[in-house]
Amino acid sequence: FTLLDNVKFHNGQTLTSADAKYTLDALFQAGGYKGTAFYDTINGQKQPHIVSIETPDTKTLIIKVGRPALVNQLLSNLVAIPIIPNNTIEQQKTAPIGTGAFKFAKFDQLNNIVELDAYPEYWEGAPKISKLVVKTVGDANALQAELQSGRVDIVPNPTNFSADTFNSVGQNPNLQVVQTSGANIRYISFNVSNETLKNAKLRQAVAYAIDREKIIKELLSGQAKIAHSVLPEDSWAYSAGTKYTYDPAKAKQLLQESGYKGEKINFKIAAGSTAISQYSQVIQNSLKEVGINAEIETLELNTLLDQLKQGQFQMTTAQWVGGNQDPIFLRDLF
Known part of the structure; x- marks a missing residue:
């Protein structure tokens, strides 16, 4: 990789290959979610994709991989890695430094507000907006009120x-x-891993029992499509695979074959979203019609995430933010 000229960090320091190497080295040493994308697990052992990282000069970064097939995968994974200045890993926790058009100003943790100021030395030119105020509002009604009152612009x-x-x-x-x-x-x-839901036929019955067209028509005003793949239909790698169309008769047949006896299935959802609550109720009713006893439990988002990480759930709903990039990135996830 040859770095661009005159790229400066928010502290005024010029970006060099040493910064890029430091960032990647720190990422691999720390482990965590993003780091796992750069490893294979073979026989229970982690095998790194990257053999070495070299910096022959300040503008050149050489990354050597274990085999040619990993090149495209590496490029896809590097996109999500922001470069930070050398020896600033601790500072990033409280006052992050990057090279983007806006630099960190302050974080109001109590109100979930981050303030960013325009960075005049941004390598593509200073932004025309002087300040960004980013506020996290989890409750849909509160967010709508903020927007309609003019307290939020976008x-x-x-x-x-x-x-x-x-x-x-x-x-x-x-x-x-x-x-x-x-x-x-x-x-x-x-x-x-759950004793009830480890039965594949029961899970298939759930899929055939849900009327997704009804959700799209009645709750989403037709502004959605049924998804048959994690990839969008315009991806060159798209394959619909097995289509679980709405078929309650088939759902009942699979349910009978599964040996399901009406056990209660806990369906956990996040609080604060009218949309999630509405279509979860449609799903619950669809399952009830074929004989599946699903009980909705609404939890605060952080509580729900903690329980999901610990495997304390049977069924939940979540959102996948996909894209049309090379699907090799899916290999790291699935």
């Missing part, structure tokens, strides 16, 4: 808004709703 991809909320917001003359095609997928996740 809400990108508000996935917790229902179709009715979009329609309501669109009727406000001071607001504009911009719709684009997306690759976000809402899916159901099963805990296959």
Whole structure:
């Protein structure tokens, strides 16, 4: 890799190959989610994709991989890695430094607000907006109120808004709703280690029992498509695979074959989203119609995430934020 000229960090320091090497070395030493993308697990042992990282001069970074097939995979994974200055790993925890158009100003942890100031020495030119204030609002009603009152200027991809909320917001003359095609997928996740849900036929019965067209028509105002793959349909690698179309008769047949006896299945969802609550109820009713006893449990998001990490769930729903990049990135996840 040859680094661009005159790229400066937010502390005024010029980006060099040593910074890139430091970032990658720190990532691999720390482990964690992003680091796992650069390893294979063979016979229980982690095998690194990268053999060595060299910096022959300040502008050149050489990354050697174990075999040619890993090159595209490496390029895909590097996209998500922001480079930080040499020897700043501890500072990144409280005052992060990068090379982007906006630099960190402050973080109001109590109110979940991050302030970013324009960086005049950004390598592609100073941004025209002087400041960004990024606020996390988990509750859909609170977010709508913030937007309609003018306290918020833009809400990108508000996935917790229902179709009715979009329609309501669109009727406000001071607001504009911009719709684009997306690759976000809402899916159901099963805990296959659970004694009940480790039965594949039961999981298949769930898939055939859910009327996704009804969810799209009645709850999403037709503004969605049924997903048959984690990849979007316009991807060169798209394959629909097995299509689980709405078929309650087949669901009942699979249910009988599975030996399911009406055991209660816990369906955990996150609080704060009207949309999630609405379609989860549709799913619950669809399952009830074929004889599956699903009980919805609504939890605060952080509590839900903690329980999911510990495997304390049977069934839940989540969102996959996909894309149209080379699908080799899926290898690291699945």
